[in-house]
Amino acid sequence: MKTSSKWPLIRLVPKQTHFEFVHFARLAASISILLVILSFVSFATGGFRKNPVETFNAAQGNFGQKTSAVFADAFNLGIDFKGGILVEAVAPKAIDIADLRSELHHLPIRDPQVQGFDKPNQVMVRYLADHEDMERTTKIVRDAISQKYPGTTFPPASFVGSKVSGELYQNGIMALVAAISFMLVFIWFRFELQMGVGSVAALLHDVILTLGFMSVTRLEFSLTSIAAILTIIGYSMNDTVVVYDRLRENMRKFKKMPMAQLIDLSTNETLSRTIITGMTTLLALVGLTVIGGTTIQSFTIAMIFGVIIGTYSSIYVAAPFSLLIPRNKIDKPEKIVDDRP
Amino acid sequence: MINLPPWRIWTVVIVTILGIIWAFPNTLSEDARNKLPKFLPHSAINLGLDLQGGSHLLFEVDKNAIYKQRIDAVSDDMVGVLRGNVEGSKTKLPALAFSGRGVSPDGLTAKVTMTNPSDVTEAVRRITTLGQPITDANGVSALKDLIVTSNGTTISVNLSPEAMVSMERRAVAQSIEVVRRRIDETGTKEPSITRQGNDRIVVQAPGESDPEKLKSLIGQTAKLTFQMVDESVSMQEAMAGRIPPGSVLLPQPSRPEEPYVLVKSRATLGGENLTDARPNQDQNSGNWVVSFRLDSAGSKIFGRVTTDNVGKRFAIVLDNKVISAPNIQEPIPGGSGQITGNFTLESASELSTLLRAGALPAPLKILEQRSVGAELGQDAVNAGAKAGIIALAFVVVFMLLAYGFTFGGFSIIALGVNVILIFAGMGTFGATLTLPGIAGLVLTLGMAVDANVLIYERMREEYAAGRSVAMALDAGFSRAVMTIIDAHVTSLLAAIILFYFGSGPVRGFAWTLSLGILTSVFTAVLVTQVLIALWYRRTKPTVLPI
Numbered sequence: 070m071k072t073s074s075k076w077p078l079i080r081l082v083p084k085q086t087h088f089e090f091v092h093f094a095r096l097a098a099s100i101s102i103l104l105v106i107l108s109f110v111s112f113a114t115g116g117f118r119k120n121p122v123e124t125f126n127a128a129q130g131n132f133g134q135k136t137s138a139v140f141a142d143a144f145n146l147g148i149d150f151k152g153g154i155l156v157e158a159v160a161p162k163a164i165d166i167a168d169l170r171s172e173l174h175h176l177p178i179r180d181p182q183v184q185g186f187d188k189p190n191q192v193m194v195r196y197l198a199d200h201e202d203m204e205r206t207t208k209i210v211r212d213a214i215s216q217k218y219p220g221t222t223f224p225p226a227s228f229v230g231s232k233v234s235g236e237l238y239q240n241g242i243m244a245l246v247a248a249i250s251f252m253l254v255f256i257w258f259r260f261e262l263q264m265g266v267g268s269v270a271a272l273l274h275d276v277i278l279t280l281g282f283m284s285v286t287r288l289e290f291s292l293t294s295i296a297a298i299l300t301i302i303g304y305s306m307n308d309t310v311v312v313y314d315r316l317r318e319n320m321r322k323f324k325k326m327p328m329a330q331l332i333d334l335s336t337n338e339t340l341s342r343t344i345i346t347g348m349t350t351l352l353a354l355v356g357l358t359v360i361g362g363t364t365i366q367s368f369t370i371a372m373i374f375g376v377i378i379g380t381y382s383s384i385y386v387a388a389p390f391s392l393l394i395p396r397n398k399i400d401k402p403e404k405i406v407d408d409r410p
Numbered sequence: 411m412i413n414l415p416p417w418r419i420w421t422v423v424i425v426t427i428l429g430i431i432w433a434f435p436n437t438l439s440e441d442a443r444n445k446l447p448k449f450l451p452h453s454a455i456n457l458g459l460d461l462q463g464g465s466h467l468l469f470e471v472d473k474n475a476i477y478k479q480r481i482d483a484v485s486d487d488m489v490g491v492l493r494g495n496v497e498g499s500k501t502k503l504p505a506l507a508f509s510g511r512g513v514s515p516d517g518l519t520a521k522v523t524m525t526n527p528s529d530v531t532e533a534v535r536r537i538t539t540l541g542q543p544i545t546d547a548n549g550v551s552a553l554k555d556l557i558v559t560s561n562g563t564t565i566s567v568n569l570s571p572e573a574m575v576s577m578e579r580r581a582v583a584q585s586i587e588v589v590r591r592r593i594d595e596t597g598t599k600e601p602s603i604t605r606q607g608n609d610r611i612v613v614q615a616p617g618e619s620d621p622e623k624l625k626s627l628i629g630q631t632a633k634l635t636f637q638m639v640d641e642s643v644s645m646q647e648a649m650a651g652r653i654p655p656g657s658v659l660l661p662q663p664s665r666p667e668e669p670y671v672l673v674k675s676r677a678t679l680g681g682e683n684l685t686d687a688r689p690n691q692d693q694n695s696g697n698w699v700v701s702f703r704l705d706s707a708g709s710k711i712f713g714r715v716t717t718d719n720v721g722k723r724f725a726i727v728l729d730n731k732v733i734s735a736p737n738i739q740e741p742i743p744g745g746s747g748q749i750t751g752n753f754t755l756e757s758a759s760e761l762s763t764l765l766r767a768g769a770l771p772a773p774l775k776i777l778e779q780r781s782v783g784a785e786l787g788q789d790a791v792n793a794g795a796k797a798g799i800i801a802l803a804f805v806v807v808f809m810l811l812a813y814g815f816t817f818g819g820f821s822i823i824a825l826g827v828n829v830i831l832i833f834a835g836m837g838t839f840g841a842t843l844t845l846p847g848i849a850g851l852v853l854t855l856g857m858a859v860d861a862n863v864l865i866y867e868r869m870r871e872e873y874a875a876g877r878s879v880a881m882a883l884d885a886g887f888s889r890a891v892m893t894i895i896d897a898h899v900t901s902l903l904a905a906i907i908l909f910y911f912g913s914g915p916v917r918g919f920a921w922t923l924s925l926g927i928l929t930s931v932f933t934a935v936l937v938t939q940v941l942i943a944l945w946y947r948r949t950k951p952t953v954l955p956i
Contacts, residue, residue: 085874187789200776225465225621225781233468233777237913244911251903259896293846296908296916300853300923303904307857307897311864314893342867345812346860349805353856356801357849362793364460365849372853 086337090384091329091392097385101274108281115142116285143284145182147291148227150241152234153180153197155227156210160218163189169217176213178206184289187363203228241295245276248302256306260313267390268309271382275305275375282374288367297368301375304350308343308383315339316388332388347380414943422940425932426827432834455836458844458918459614461791463784465621467613468606469628469774471585473578476772477569478517480577484540484556484567485513485520491536492522506533510564520567527563534558534565544576578609581771586611589628589774591767596627611774621781631729631773632764634681636712637673639723639735648672660725662732664752671732673725678715683708687765689758690748698753700761702746709745717741726751728761794848801852802829809859813866817956820941821862824933828858831929836922844918854926857901861934864897865890866956873954882954883942891935902927 113121121139128138148155158164169192170183179197186193192214198206207226215221229237249272257265279298283290315335323331351373358369435443436454443452459466488511494503507525514521522537524530541554555573559566569577586603589611593601602614615624640648640657648659649670658675662668686703704712715724716738725735726749734751753761805825810818832851836843843851869886877885902924909920 200779203779224783224786226779227781228776228779230777232470240911240913244907247911248904248907251907252900255900255903292912292916293919296846296912296919299904299908300850303901303923304857306900306904307860310897310900311893314896318889338871339867341870342860342863345863345867346857349808349859349863350853350856352804352808353801353852356804357797357852359797360793360800361797361849361852362790364790365794365845368846368849372849 086340087333088337088340089333090336091333091389094385094389097381098389101382101386104281105274105277108277108284111281111284112143113139116145116287144280144290145283145287147289148195148229148234149291150234150238151195151197152229152231153195154203154207156194156207157186157224157226158192158194158211158214158218158221159224160190160192160214160221162218164192164218166192169214172217173210173213176209178209181210185363200228200230237292241292244295244299245302248299249273249276252302252306256310256313259310260317263390264313264387267387268306268313270390271309271379271387272302272305274382274386275301275378278378279371279375283367283371286370288370291367293365293368294371297371297375300372301379304376305379305382308346308379309387311342312336312339312383312388328392332392336384336388343380343383347376350376414940418936419940419944422936426830426937429827429831429834432838433830436833436837451838453837453840455833456840456842457787457791458842458847458915459616459780459787460782460845460915461787461794461843461848462616463782463787464614464616465624466778466780467621467625467628467776468778469585469611469613470777471578471582471609471611471771472773472775473574473581473609474517476577476581477574478513479772480555480569481513481518481520481567484537485511485522487540488520488522488537488567491540492533497539503536506536508533518568522565524563524565530560530563530565534560537565537567540567544570544573545580582609582611584771585774588768588770589613592627592763593624595763595767596623598624610777617784621779625776625779627760627763629774629776630764631770632681632767633729633769634684634765635677635727636679636715637675637677637725637727638715638719639725640672640674641722643672645670645672660727660730660732662735664733668735671725671735673727673732673735677727678724679704679708679711681765681769683711684765687762689753689755689762692748692750697750698755698758699751700749700753700758700765702749702765704745704747706745709743712745712747713741713743717743733761790845790848794845794852798848798852798855802855805855805859809862813862813956816945817866817942820938820945821859821866821934823941824862824937825855825858827937828926828929828933829855831933832922832925835925835929839921839925841921841925842918843922844915846915846919847922850919850922851926854923854930858926858930858934860897861890861894861930862938864894865934865938869954870956879951879954880946883946887939894931894935898927898931 111117119142124139124142125135128135130138164185166183166185170181173181173183173194181194181196184193184195185191194210194214196206196210203226211221211223214223249269252272253265253269255265256268276298279301282288283294288294312335315338316331319326319331319335319338323334326334354369354373354376358366358373361369432451434450435446435452438446438454440454443454446452492506492508494505496503506529508522508529509525510521510523512521513519522533524533538554538556538558541556541558544551544553544555551572553570553572555569555577557568557570559568582605586605590601590603593603593613593615598615599617600615602612604612606612613624613628615621640654642654642657643652645668648657653659653672656675657672659670659672662671683704684702685705687700688702690699690701691697692699719738720740721738723735723737726733733749736750749761802825806822809821809825812818813821832854835841865886868890869882872885872889873879873882905920905924905927909917909924912920
């Protein structure tokens, strides 16, 4: 070992670490499974606010319809996916949202949702309506707000028809399915099928937990949320690939080493990179969240959560899955993709 | 590493210079951009509607209305051919007896029942002659638009699938044309009117524009007709449901004292005969009116009808609503006239605009309407820019702390080149920067250093494993590059999928992210490599400073 210089000023991770990650794999798996289950509970209870059994019994229709009624409130859907009308208001003074909410609930509009906006004097109201009713209902809502807060100004309202919102929803699901399948194929092609399955398990884990997070926190679920989830998929894969890459290299280098030890070694070797990249990404995201304004906050908060979960999952979900890989599969010479020195 | 091929240095230098030239217009105002010499690039990044404010309207062409129109016409024309009329000829064929002529409830099938089963073949032949050639992308095709089938004595007429496609395509193209004319008349700045999918039209108007006004301007079919008022029965009788055949009761919203008018179904004259329409103030009453001018064919008909019907009323009907139903006081031969009604200057101007631009071939249904105030858009740009600078500062400080001034500095230079290339790329490809796009850009900054981190960490490891500085640098590079490419491909895949399925602002995000991934591979791998190689040649270090 040569003499080391004074740089760097900070070192997040010691030059060599020997954490026994695999040792905690069982515990991590239990936590992950628990969190996944909690996410699903949150979907069914509208973020732990409703009793799913009551919702089920109160719903009309057959079993399928009753079940979908239970999950109908899983997310705080924006008008992108729910359709309806969005009225924004800018009042001359701060708006008491809770008060306004109870006020608007008495109006003859369907399912009104009141939500704060960038500044305390801004508010947005979402409700369900067809376009024929747009003029009439926006007037009702605006009149009600004007009465409480005289001098309020109203930017133009927005409307998304149920046909479009249905398509957007479908496209969103398709995008997620396509992304996950492409990743499976890519990893299968570049590495091994088992690794592909491992990375997809990690992805599903990340996606479900992020959705669960959005469900619990009632962050608005919109088109940009789909963008956030896809970016998380990209990021989490990126992390996973780096670990797998090292794992594959070490498998060739240390042919006799047991798999669990190999995983520990590879994860430790890439740990410093994992943490530094995670840090820079998080720093950028925190900057966005604090200063970027409410409009992108639901996006950036979901991203922050996703980056943390993605980092965790590439260590604890993706890597242990490769324990299932028989060693001989890797050692087959025709499977070696690159033969670098 | 040490034997750095000169082409790599040149690639880095040339791409960086090109990047600066292409990114440069973004730092200028629009006026200054237009003054740039011709040989320099002019294009700057487009701001999305969410950043510059504006309205986005999505319409669907009601294609069923067009199909119904055609089937209705066929159903009417069937009478003539079955009675033996031959188009363009005085000779008559023998009349065929039929009954039960009508249109199916969905309006897409015309039906007729022949009295004599022996007439069916001849009837099918005659009805088939009503078919019109289909125009497709290659011009007029040999196919006809009608499919005539018989079942027993009942004959059904449907539109062929090819005809439906062609009618839909034509209707959408025409609608876009009409919408464009209408919007141009209002002087809206840089509207974008595009087709989406098969039967949808997207209208985007940036800046401070009133979406409601835009919507009412576009959403009206504006089918204008002149129809004679049917005065054969009293209004009370008509309201009670005794409507004579060939007449129809239409609402007249502008006159509460006469909410409905009974008019003849057949239009005397249509909006297509109009050559001009202007808002005007009536000299006698001072009320706002719309004065119009007819083409020569229209003038002739109008002159004849007004001469024959002095003292009677005729109705001016827009989209099946009566605007007004004045008395014909005297013959109007010149082909120009006035439409009276309860007009204000504004509504008279709007109607004039609609009439000048022509009617839509089919009603447009609004599917989506979104607006962002220009002020909110500006706020978003400011917040985004501030967040971007702060994020960049965070990353820069962090990299300096983690890797020192030399290697940290290299990654910051690479990051700077990266930002320049992203801006250059977005301007050149005409990509749209949206609010999520800004987030994508900032995120890219955070992730762009990932490649540097991978390389540096690998160098550290190789160095710690006992290799010389030169060997460590070399091995660090060659081993990290494959990982970098693998890792970035996954992010790129996600971004491409997002672009494919996403819409609007999300597409802007996907664009920024994809571009950022590509440029960061270039800058991290090539730029960093060149910088480190040059540094190594100059200083010949014996210790790796990371």
